[in-house]
Amino acid sequence: MSELQDTLLRDPRFAALQARDIDPLLAAFWVADHEEGKVFFKEGKHADGAFLILSGEVSVTRKRLSGEELHSMGPGSWFGLVALLDDGRRSATCTAATPVKAAFLSEAAFQLLVQSAMPAAHAVQHAVASQLCSDFRHLQADLVAELDSGG
Amino acid sequence: MDLDAKLLGERLKDIGAHLGHAEVQAVAPYFQLRKVARDETLITAGEAVPAAWIIMDGGFVVRARVSGKDVAVVTLSPGMLLGEVSFLDGGPATATVVATTYGEVAMLDHASFEHLDKEHPREAMLLHHAFMRTLASRLRSATEHLERLRSQDGTQPRDVHVDAFGSMFGIGLLP
Numbered sequence: 032m033s034e035l036q037d038t039l040l041r042d043p044r045f046a047a048l049q050a051r052d053i054d055p056l057l058a059a060f061w062v063a064d065h066e067e068g069k070v071f072f073k074e075g076k077h078a079d080g081a082f083l084i085l086s087g088e089v090s091v092t093r094k095r096l097s098g099e100e101l102h103s104m105g106p107g108s109w110f111g112l113v114a115l116l117d118d119g120r121r122s123a124t125c126t127a128a129t130p131v132k133a134a135f136l137s138e139a140a141f142q143l144l145v146q147s148a149m150p151a152a153h154a155v156q157h158a159v160a161s162q163l164c165s166d167f168r169h170l171q172a173d174l175v176a177e178l179d180s181g182g
Numbered sequence: 183m184d185l186d187a188k189l190l191g192e193r194l195k196d197i198g199a200h201l202g203h204a205e206v207q208a209v210a211p212y213f214q215l216r217k218v219a220r221d222e223t224l225i226t227a228g229e230a231v232p233a234a235w236i237i238m239d240g241g242f243v244v245r246a247r248v249s250g251k252d253v254a255v256v257t258l259s260p261g262m263l264l265g266e267v268s269f270l271d272g273g274p275a276t277a278t279v280v281a282t283t284y285g286e287v288a289m290l291d292h293a294s295f296e297h298l299d300k301e302h303p304r305e306a307m308l309l310h311h312a313f314m315r316t317l318a319s320r321l322r323s324a325t326e327h328l329e330r331l332r333s334q335d336g337t338q339p340r341d342v343h344v345d346a347f348g349s350m351f352g353i354g355l356l357p
Contacts, residue, residue: 093329112318113318113321113322116314116315116317116318116319117315117318117319117322119319119322122322122325122326145307145308145311146304146307147304147307152307153299153303153307156307156310156311156314159314160270160271160310160313160314160317161270161271163270163314163317163318163321164267164270164271164273164317165271166321167267167276167317167320167321167324168267168271168273168276170321170324170325170328171276171324173328174324174327174328175246177328177331177332178249179249
């Protein structure tokens with residue numbers, strides 16, 4: 032079993048799929064190894080896809096904070112989703128904090144998934160939604176903390 | 183109560199779900215139209231919310247507790263989406279929403295969405311995607327606000343912080 036398949040199958044939504052449903056999905060991703068320090072994308076650039084981390088850590092930084100790391104992400108996390116969904120520019124720079132293996136889903140492949148009714152497409156949509164919701168709730172908690180601190 | 187499918191189609195376009203006439207006709211039966219009285223609470227933060235709402239008519243406000251005080255943080259108007267986070271992840275509501283005028287909202291609950299997904303999977307996917315796009319835009323806006331707050335020297339007025347919180351829920355800010 033590939034690392035991509037292993038990572039996906041840890042999510043119950045993918046684990047519930049039949050092998051014949053998940054195989055086309057695996058083909059939609061481009062898996063590659065990246066050295067520590069590799070810049071996946073820079074803040075302000077147009078989005079061309081999103082990544083799913085299979086191994087390693089990715090750090091997120093923004094210019095406004097002088098390159099200070101905002102947070103890091105590990106295996107099973109998606110990054111690059113916001114710009115892909117709202118057609119905006121990249122809101123942060125994402126860099127490999129360690130050697131990273133990541134699966135890239137291009138914008139074209141993502142749009143094809145959105146337009147299709149494949150079970151695997153549903154699973155991707157729900158996995159992406161789950162990540163966005165988690166990010167939103169964390170952000171809300173951060174904002175509430177800022178408000179309550181009297182800032 | 184009958185839902186105006188044509189108006190629903192326009193409101194769906196407002197949230198980025200560009201469905202054709204036949205597609206709107208397909209999804210409309212899965213929505214329920216609900217009337218909301220002025221000052222009625224539509225959503226209460228922290229409660230289980232198994233639905234998403236699209237504002238068809240009327241005005242609403244998002245309220246939050248800021249330093250122990252109940253504060254209105256952003257106004258919402260027709261064509262805006264409510265409850266998408268809880269709808270997408272099944273978690274508790276992230277904010278309280280109160281009607282400021284008589285209003286009407288089109289509600290899509292989970293059970294109805296699952297039924298829609300079985301009967302019209304493509305339309306369900308388009309709606310789901312529109313909900314995610316709304317969430318992504320709010321996430322971007324709120325992230326930028328939070329960073330602006332953190333990069334300042336801590337002397338920003340309270341309103342700036344409230345605006346940041348409001349940016350999570352709507353694109354219009356209180357005057």
